Amino acid sequence: MRMLNQGAAMETTATATQERPCVREVTTSCSALGANYFAFGVEDAISVPNTGQGCLFTLIHGLKAKGNKDFGPVCGTGLCNREVVYGGQSRLEETIFAAETMHDPNLIYVADGCVPAIIGDDNVGVIQSIRGRLKKAKVVYVDTTGFDGDLVYGFNKAALATVNQVMDPPREKLDRTVNIMGIAYWYDSFFEGNAREMARLMDLIGLNVNCVFGCGCTRRQIEDMPEAALNVVVSDYINVDAAERMEEKFGVPFVYARRGTPVGLEATEEFLLEVARKTALNLKEVEGKIAKEKKRIMEKVSIGLDYWFERIGRHKVAIVADSGRAIGLYRFLVNDLQLEPAFVAMTTMGVESRSILDEIISRNGIGWRPPVLEMPDGYDIRNMADRTKPTLMLGRTPEREWCLNHGANYLPITHPVLDSIEILGRTDIGFNGMRTYLHEMVNVLLK
Amino acid sequence: MDEAMGQLIKTPREENWQTGNTFAGPLRNLLDRDVENTAQERRCYDMCVCPPCSCSGTLSMINKTVILFNSPPGCGEEGMISWRTFHMQSWQQMGLKSQPEWYTTVVVHNNMGQKEIVFGGGDNMHRSVHCAYERYKPKMIVILNTCPPAIIGDDLEGVGTLLKKEFKDRCHIIPIRSEGISTPIWSNAWDLSLISLMDNVMKPPERRVSNKINIFSNFTYFYDDWQELARMVRAIGLEPSGRFGSLPGYSEVEDIENMADAACNAAVCSNYARSAFDRMEKEYGIPFVEFPSQAMGIEMSEEWLTAVASVFGLEKKAASFIGREKDQLRGSIKDFASGLKGKRILVSGGIARAIPNAFMCHHLGMEIAAINLFHYDHRNDRELEKLADLIGGDVPVLVGMQLYEDMQLLRELKPDIYLVDPHYAGIGARMGVPTVSNHFSNRGSYVGFRGAFNLAKSLAMALARKDFFAKFSGLGECKYRGTEFFPWNEPYYGMLKSGVYHGGKRRCGC
Numbered sequence: 020m021r022m023l024n025q026g027a028a029m030e031t032t033a034t035a036t037q038e039r040p041c042v043r044e045v046t047t048s049c050s051a052l053g054a055n056y057f058a059f060g061v062e063d064a065i066s067v068p069n070t071g072q073g074c075l076f077t078l079i080h081g082l083k084a085k086g087n088k089d090f091g092p093v094c095g096t097g098l099c100n101r102e103v104v105y106g107g108q109s110r111l112e113e114t115i116f117a118a119e120t121m122h123d124p125n126l127i128y129v130a131d132g133c134v135p136a137i138i139g140d141d142n143v144g145v146i147q148s149i150r151g152r153l154k155k156a157k158v159v160y161v162d163t164t165g166f167d168g169d170l171v172y173g174f175n176k177a178a179l180a181t182v183n184q185v186m187d188p189p190r191e192k193l194d195r196t197v198n199i200m201g202i203a204y205w206y207d208s209f210f211e212g213n214a215r216e217m218a219r220l221m222d223l224i225g226l227n228v229n230c231v232f233g234c235g236c237t238r239r240q241i242e243d244m245p246e247a248a249l250n251v252v253v254s255d256y257i258n259v260d261a262a263e264r265m266e267e268k269f270g271v272p273f274v275y276a277r278r279g280t281p282v283g284l285e286a287t288e289e290f291l292l293e294v295a296r297k298t299a300l301n302l303k304e305v306e307g308k309i310a311k312e313k314k315r316i317m318e319k320v321s322i323g324l325d326y327w328f329e330r331i332g333r334h335k336v337a338i339v340a341d342s343g344r345a346i347g348l349y350r351f352l353v354n355d356l357q358l359e360p361a362f363v364a365m366t367t368m369g370v371e372s373r374s375i376l377d378e379i380i381s382r383n384g385i386g387w388r389p390p391v392l393e394m395p396d397g398y399d400i401r402n403m404a405d406r407t408k409p410t411l412m413l414g415r416t417p418e419r420e421w422c423l424n425h426g427a428n429y430l431p432i433t434h435p436v437l438d439s440i441e442i443l444g445r446t447d448i449g450f451n452g453m454r455t456y457l458h459e460m461v462n463v464l465l466k
Numbered sequence: 467m468d469e470a471m472g473q474l475i476k477t478p479r480e481e482n483w484q485t486g487n488t489f490a491g492p493l494r495n496l497l498d499r500d501v502e503n504t505a506q507e508r509r510c511y512d513m514c515v516c517p518p519c520s521c522s523g524t525l526s527m528i529n530k531t532v533i534l535f536n537s538p539p540g541c542g543e544e545g546m547i548s549w550r551t552f553h554m555q556s557w558q559q560m561g562l563k564s565q566p567e568w569y570t571t572v573v574v575h576n577n578m579g580q581k582e583i584v585f586g587g588g589d590n591m592h593r594s595v596h597c598a599y600e601r602y603k604p605k606m607i608v609i610l611n612t613c614p615p616a617i618i619g620d621d622l623e624g625v626g627t628l629l630k631k632e633f634k635d636r637c638h639i640i641p642i643r644s645e646g647i648s649t650p651i652w653s654n655a656w657d658l659s660l661i662s663l664m665d666n667v668m669k670p671p672e673r674r675v676s677n678k679i680n681i682f683s684n685f686t687y688f689y690d691d692w693q694e695l696a697r698m699v700r701a702i703g704l705e706p707s708g709r710f711g712s713l714p715g716y717s718e719v720e721d722i723e724n725m726a727d728a729a730c731n732a733a734v735c736s737n738y739a740r741s742a743f744d745r746m747e748k749e750y751g752i753p754f755v756e757f758p759s760q761a762m763g764i765e766m767s768e769e770w771l772t773a774v775a776s777v778f779g780l781e782k783k784a785a786s787f788i789g790r791e792k793d794q795l796r797g798s799i800k801d802f803a804s805g806l807k808g809k810r811i812l813v814s815g816g817i818a819r820a821i822p823n824a825f826m827c828h829h830l831g832m833e834i835a836a837i838n839l840f841h842y843d844h845r846n847d848r849e850l851e852k853l854a855d856l857i858g859g860d861v862p863v864l865v866g867m868q869l870y871e872d873m874q875l876l877r878e879l880k881p882d883i884y885l886v887d888p889h890y891a892g893i894g895a896r897m898g899v900p901t902v903s904n905h906f907s908n909r910g911s912y913v914g915f916r917g918a919f920n921l922a923k924s925l926a927m928a929l930a931r932k933d934f935f936a937k938f939s940g941l942g943e944c945k946y947r948g949t950e951f952f953p954w955n956e957p958y959y960g961m962l963k964s965g966v967y968h969g970g971k972r973r974c975g976c
Contacts, residue, residue, distance in 0.1 A: 041594040042534070042574050042601065049540020071613050073516020073646035077544040079869065079889075097514075100647050103617055133538065133614045134647060137583060166538035166579055166614055398601055417546075423564035437547060438554075 044397035046366075046417060046435050050163040052078045053173025053206075054130035057161075057181070060204030060233040061241070065094060065124040065156075069111050069142060070132030070165065072097035094118040098134045107135055108145045115149060119156050125238040126185065127158045128177060136164035157238070159184050170434070171257060171341075171367055174203050178233055178261035181241060182268065189245040189269055193229075196247045197221055197298065200232040200262055201254030201275065201343075208436045209455070210234055212446035217253055220287070220449050223312060224295055224305045232258060245269035249298050253280060253448060255343040255369035272297060278375055279346025282452040283355045284313055286347050316450040323461045327356070330464040331457075337361040337407065339400055339414030340433040342372035344447075346379065348413060348432075351453065353383055360389040361409035364400050366433065368393055411460070428463050477654045479741065483843035485651050487514070487866045494859030496842065497850055514867065516646040518610035519544035520655030523552060523685035525640075525663075526571050527714035528722060530605040532598045535575040536591050536622070537612035541646075545573045551888075552685050556716070559689040559909065569716060572602055578614060587620045595629050599637055605719040606638040606667065616645035630666075638719065640666045651841055653737060656684060660742035663722055664749075671726040671750055679704045679774065680725055682733040682742070683712045686816075686887075686905050687913065694914035695734060695761060698771050702783040726750045730777045732770075734913055735760045735818040737845065753777055758845045760818045763826030764795060764918045791915040798919055799830070802926035807831035809929060812879060814838035814872055814886040815904055821849045823885055823904060826921055828856055835881040840867040869893060883929055898939025900928040 058066035075095035096114045161180045214231040230240035250262045252275035262273035281290035295305040336358045342365040352358045397417045411428045416437045422429035431439045445455045522545035535542040576594035626641030696711025708717040732755035733739040743754035761770035775784035810833045813824045817839045834857045842865045884894035884901045894901035902924045910920045
């Protein structure tokens with residue numbers, strides 16, 4: 020299976036490339052910097068972006084704008100005109116050694132940007148030549164080019180490189196242990212809470228979690244990943260290819276959020292039952308535990324029940340989100356909460372995302388189909404909003420202005436979010452994700 | 467490796483002004499420096515604002531404009547972030563919750579991919595400009611070149627010339643060679659932005675308006691700053707051009723077209739616009755205010771306004787206004803000054819901002835623990851000499867905008883307070899040091915006389931909250947490793963004391 024996202028779309032054939040829109044509003048970073056987001060998510064790793072000097076500032080400024088407190092340890096090569104003319108291999112070598120001396124990391128991630136990719140530096144050769152001379156750090160080379168895709172594409176490539184270059188075949192198999200994948204560090208505004216919520220849900224159904232891949236894990240945990248019984252991928256496009264590779268290489272099966280990120284009652288229950296089936300848990304027992312948890316959550320959210328009917332019910336909602344979240348939110352907002360959908364815009368695409376969303380829409384029982392946009396530009400989203408006039412938009416910062424200028428309510432939920440920082444560590448997936456959304460929506464609409 | 471291979475290719479600004487971003491040592495050594503051996507060094511780790519992003523920040527301050535990154539999707543991210551942080555700042559100061567409806571400038575990219583890298587991106591560039599025009603109907607389209615098209619050798623000028631013909635009466639087309647690999651000194655982008663405006667948009671003067679003054683400010687100055695400078699020049703009978711008293715400052719394209727009608731050019735930061743000023747003087751005889759620093763703090767605000775007034779022969783009016791302002795200020799900052807006296811401060815920021823801030827802190831009775839200048843050029847020598855006379859030539863100075871070096875300074879020098887650009891403000895706070903961001907505020911200017919008051923107030927308030935800052939202490943250690951973490955692999959403090967870096971040999975942590 021080949022996951023298709025904005026980045027992947029760009030590296031397809033010339034025919035596909037010719038159809039690419041030639042103007043897009045800026046919303047994301049490139050694959051080289053996306054790979055660094057993954058490296059940031061590995062606690063004992065250091066990233067060495069092998070990019071132009073300006074890209075490093077963009078990376079640091081980008082992380083800072085998203086609220087990351089650890090945006091400091093970036094040891095980029097900062098390539099400039101000298102390297103373009105004479106080659107940048109010696110500078111990469113110098114910087115890798117400097118990174119090891121200064122930070123003493125266990126892993127060093129090197130991701131190439133446009134400059135070394137175009138001038139043709141042999142960076143794989145550089146890394147091979149220095150391997151024996153490093154004290155303890157292992158260098159992971161991520162084969163990005165900067166112009167081959169967007170941030171998520173780079174994140175996925177770094178994950179795949181980690182599977183290929185860091186993991187070894189398992190020494191033993193642990194029946195009740197799983198790895199959580201598909202939560203992108205800092206790309207996902209709720210990454211911290213999401214990792215915790217997934218770990219909690221796994222615990223609830225009786226599974227142990229080895230690590231949350233690329234989101235606060237260590238080299239040791241990554242090395243232990245092949246021992247797990249299952250990889251649980253909470254997305255329909257992030258890390259799915261890495262999970263596929265692990266299945267191929269180490270025989271670790273995986274489940275992924277094919278029918279959308281698990282948010283709300285219906286989708287979360289469905290996802291947990293699939294995990295339970297794959298790990299051969301006692302389904303009856305698991306169903307019992309889920310039912311108990313659902314009851315507990317419903318009691319919690321009933322605090323705002325009066326306001327649901329009074330405030331939320333009359334709203335026409337637009338969803339602008341990555342494909343998994345868009346599908347998950349559609350199920351939650353339209354199927355669970357019975358809101359009227361204005362339109363759905365999927366900013367990234369898994370291969371099956373559109374057909375699955377279409378299937379879910381066709382079964383929603385409201386008799387008509389809201390428009391669906393695939394990887395639209397901000398311009399297209401605004402035009403669609405002008406046409407469908409939503410009164411509540413769950414989207415990205417670029418849609419903020421439209422909402423404020425048109426009297427619509429707005430919740431920033433998906434990348435890029437530059438006008439909101441999640442300090443409370445809440446989740447937007449699972450059962451507790453439902454609480455977060457209801458809390459936010461009720462409070463936004465009360466204002 | 468021969469000598470040429472070890473050096474970067476320099477831009478005119480770097481050649482003419484000996485601009486550099488690497489130095490560490492006593493202030494006196496910086497002034498006496500051997501340029502070849504100090505300011506042209508290079509670190510193992512280096513980062514800098516990418517020139518197209520800097521151009522994007524500046525030129526997106528012009529209304530009805532499309533900023534087109536001739537680039538893959540990622541390059542404009544910094545433009546987008548700047549968009550939020552810088553523009554929101556002005557909008558908030560204007561009392562708005564979001565982007566004003568009259569402001570229609572957008573930042574886009576032309577989605578360059580492998581096909582363009584292999585077969586050339588000229589057609590894509592051409593098509594994207596047409597597409598951008600059809601979508602947004604702007605009055606100006608800025609094409610910002612980035613590393614990939616520059617390396618593969620796309621003919622920016624050729625496509626630009628063709629587009630100019632095609633859009634002759636409809637829209638200004640401004641192609642800018644702003645690729646990130648061109649320089650590690652971001653201030654080059656200011657020259658690129660302003661000179662491009664002059665070459666492509668500005669018209670020859672039809673009439674000279676005797677009291678009209680252009681005050682140029684870059685994108686790190688906001689609505690309240692423009693208003694303060696406008697207040698100061700209006701007080702002596704001058705009228706600033708532009709929608710809000712500053713250029714670009716959300717001006718219309720027509721304001722840029724008519725820039726040459728002004729009787730004089732000035733800038734809040736002359737490092738910013740000096741090359742453009744030279745050009746305007748040479749071509750249209752427009753004099754400019756020769757003032758290498760910024761109108762920040764009491765001394766520099768006074769000097770700036772006096773320099774502006776001297777171009778128009780309005781020195782007396784200026785002196786009387788300055789006298790009134792200073793009298794008022796003296797009374798209002800007296801209480802703050804008492805708390806700040808004797809406190810040690812690390813002043814960090816762009817050179818034109820850090821120098822006046824250091825003067826102001828000295829004026830408030832503070833001790834300058836160290837200064838970090840984001841870059842250096844010889845045009846500021848006069849102010850630095852004056853500063854050295856005031857605070858002493860032994861004060862440690864670091865040149866460069868590397869995050870880890872500021873952290874090292876904070877760790878080693880343990881100042882009482884840290885005055886810095888907002889990019890690094892969080893670092894100071896996480897190390898438990900009371901921190902003041904020197905040009906971001908939702909309310910109030912940091913330039914001019916009112917800015918001097920705001921700065922004194924902010925410093926005093928930060929110091930009063932030192933117990934709160936202390937609670938964050940230790941969080942800023944991140945993953946750095948004590949004194950070993952230093953680009954030249956030498957104990958920093960010792961290096962500062964001995965000025966060893968002045969020797970000039972290349973060092974790094976490996």
